[in-house]
């Protein structure tokens with residue numbers, strides 16, 4: 001269970017945010033909507049422990065994630081969060097398989113080729129495992145990003161605008177993939193977006209203003 005309360009953040013004296021409190025249960029999905037500039041990416045970066053809030057709390061299964069040291073923060077991020085960025089970031093000198101296994105390494109977990117292979121199978125890119133990531137199409141990169149986010153069976157999956165560059169058919173596919181995979185591992189799925197197509201697909205949502 002992800003529980004977020006009273007988060008406040010400021011880039012400077014003129015740009016301050018006070019975010020609504022919310023929670024998201026295991027296997028549940030939450031949509032965070034809002035106009036451009038409303039602070040969606042800022043909130044996602046706070047949840048991803050990339051920005052430190054001035055105050056407030058982020059708890060996963062009652063464990064507090066705000067106020068840790070940088071070292072603890074990096075470890076917690078790698079172990080408990082799966083992050084799907086809007087633009088994929090891979091180590092270009094490594095194969096798809098090694099990029100997936102790297103997620104295990106960064107979380108100090110046992111390296112599991114088997115988990116990588118199983119995810120590649122269920123996300124439909126098994127034939128790409130030995131390829132370099134630079135050779136992948138945008139859609140393929142996105143599926144590999146989803147797989148990488150799932151490698152450590154995280155409690156929380158954070159996705160930043162996962163459908164903004166996709167046509168309707170692929171939008172539907174990616175959302176179904178994300179929802180099914182999150183349910184399979186019992187993760188809370190948080191999607192930040194301004195994609196109005198997703199509005200009616202999710203009952204649990206918050207709107208930033």
Ligand SMILES: Nc1ncnc2c1ncn2[C@@H]1O[C@H](COP(=O)(O)OP(=O)(O)OP(=O)(O)O)[C@@H](O)[C@H]1O
Pocket residue numbers: 011012015034035036037038039040041042043194
């Ligand atoms: N590093 C920064 N320093 C100062 N202001 C910033 C910084 N990053 C973002 N902002 C401002 O904070 C506000 C929220 O930005 P953010 O990127 O979180 O919005 P968003 O809702 O994700 O927008 P979009 O949908 O356009 O991506 C914007 O007004 C932006 O200009």
